[in-house]
Amino acid sequence: MKKSHLYLLALVIASLGLGLAWYKWQVLQFPISPREEVATFTVQARVEFDGKSGPNRVVLQVPSKAAGATPGYTVLEERLVSRGYGENYTRHREGRQLEWTIRNAPRGRQVLYYRASVIPDLTPSIPEPAPTVGKPPELSEIETAAINTLFESVREQSVDTASFAQVWVRRFVEQPLSSEAEVLLESRTTREQQVRFIASALAIRKIPTRLVWGVVLDPESNRAQAELKPILQVHNQTQWISIDFETAEVGWPEHFFLWSKSPRDLLAVDADKSPNLEITIQRNMVDALAIAERRTEIRNAPLIQYSLLSLPVDAQATYRILVMIPIGAFVMLILRNIIGMKTFGTFMPVLIALAFGHTNLLPGVTLFVVIVGLGLLARFLMEKLKLLLVPRLTAVLILTVMLMALVSIVSNRLQIEVGLSVALFPIVIMAMTIERMSIAWDERGPMYALKQGFGSLLVAVLAYLVMSWEPLNHLIFVFPELLLVLFAMTLLIGRYSGYRLNELLRFKKLSELAEQLPPAGATAPAAGHKDGEGKP
């Protein structure tokens, strides 16, 4: 095969690999870089009420599952603990609700659970329906007087709808409360009643308002108890403006997961007028990749089925390591065929590098040197016994295992953790290294053996560093077709016929000689040149 054919083949293979990877990245939106773990949340609503016998209905406003309905987040899945109640989700104009129904409810305290797992998602929000001005609240005489006074002062301090609403909310936040505000809040005892009143009172001024409820999902803290936090939204003819009820600040709160936009009661129980709703949040740190995969699933991309990600988790773990072997082999290929380093065996350094993966670099190298050193020592002591080759190899293997056990026990006694991971260190590789090194030692001298041993170790360390490089590992695991690119590059190096780096060093003297010689052209002078030169 001509070289140009090879180049063409390599080009085709490489572009195939790159094309596939590009498609997965751009179209299927596989993450190209491994982000840190992402916080996902399990938000749980615990509904507690006193039951009466007879039919009962519990209505809970729940988050919408539609893509983009909850800005910044997506509800992945929901679980219920219903204890015999029938479950029924219904959508209505302002949101979504969950109805638990039963014909013969048991008596006494009853607890139902709604649980949603929520992941961060940047799907754009869906457009909102046109706002309407709500029904103003019914007020007593004294309240009407109080509210008018308040509205007057608020109007003085504001310029537009948004600032009017903001100042209005602040009247109920600031301490001490004005007497008017106190009057207005007096008859409304629960927090929910209060905020609903504050919101609906704006209808008197013909301001479209609505109340939204949500929880703050702080990725930094793992707070268990949470409250549904009300946010006032007013419409200023172009968009909804959010105002925090606690601080009167304008703007969508950070990490705010929208629970419900519904004007209905968050929780309504037929049998109990004051049911208890408790929200707890559990934060889970989950691999970003897994989330990407789930996101793809809920977006219904069937091509996910053709990736390593669709394998069972344990197989995935294996492939995470497996796909890095070609990388290690490629590093070794470069070090051997371009740089010209000498190693024991062809792929032994890659296997050693794999072994380092179990122990981390520094403990791995230390263990390797210690065990190979001790093994070599034992091997030289055994040399005196004149054993045959295979029994000797077996003896070395047995000794290697025992040495490793010893290292493990000693390091455990000394409370050093590396000793325990040594058990996973592939012993056959060690035994082979010891044997090969001792043969090289016998045959070619200690310098040669140490040189090759050091070369193997160096290649192994470099291969390990590349193989354990997280972004690369991620890239190859998520886009295994990139191995085709590696394959193409290997084909190219397969026909590399230039000098290796170590040859340049090796033949340096020759290069100096070449400068003194006439150019060795295609027409070297035939006989006759030798007279008068080169005689000692």
Added chain:
Amino acid sequence: MNWLFNPIKVWRNLDKLGLLGISRRNAEYVLMYNPRRFYPRVDDKLITKQMAIEHELPVPKLYAVVREEHEIEEVHTKIAAYEQFVVKPAHGSGGDGIVVITGRRGDKYRRSNGNLMGREEFNHHLSNALSGLYSLGGQPDHVLIEYCVQFDPIFDHVSFRGVPDVRVIVFRGYPVMAMIRLPTRMSDGKANLHQGAIGVGIDIPTGLTRRGVWGTELVKEHPDTEHSIIGLAIPRWDELLMIAARASDMSGLGYVGVDMVLDKQLGPMILELNARPGLAIQIANGNGLRHRLKKIEALPSLSPDPAERVAFAREHFATI
């Protein structure tokens, strides 16, 4: 600035010199011209020897072959008649596992380095060799015991306890480059460059040595004997080139290294052939191989006659 390593300059100089690198040797010569199926002919020294005898090429006489563990004991009686002999693993590469016995003392054998070797140690060595300690990839091997070459006294003052051998690289039947390898104290009597032997380039037209290399150093004298290694005339040079050319035909390999020795009485003999001959011969000669190889690749037709090919080589491949 000689002490400054400038890879680009070195690369250019080497390229100008026509130095053959290992990658190019493998990719463009070994892979292209050496069919895999002929490798056993050169990798197994026993096959090489048998073929050489069929082709009437001179080789050291074979005394005994050890193939199995149980034959080790018998071998002592088989070689009882010989004072001197050489033990060689059939698949040994680079001189690995070769033991030269130059005499006896009672039950023991005296090695070329003067050390005595007991029977047990001797047996252990054979057993190791049979298990494949010295063969590529640890394949089980067999061991040859053969005539120990009595080297020509012309090399007495330029070699240290061992047999100097002549290597000729033959490309498509044409000898292209040659060197003589002189054992040193460091090489323990062995003629392998990586073990510390000196490589001395031979000018093909004249059969005179031109330059020497020891390790990576250019040398003019033998480090142990202090004798000049330049300008030595290799005896029976034409014969050596002829044997090399014919051995290459026999092997079927297009790019082959032929290792020969000069025996005091028996003359030139083939020791072994090599399908991947090393590149140090270029340092020993101070010349690159590529220009010469290209010249042969450019030939319109290859001559079937070894004598013609040797004549061509002696005309064209002068060491510069």
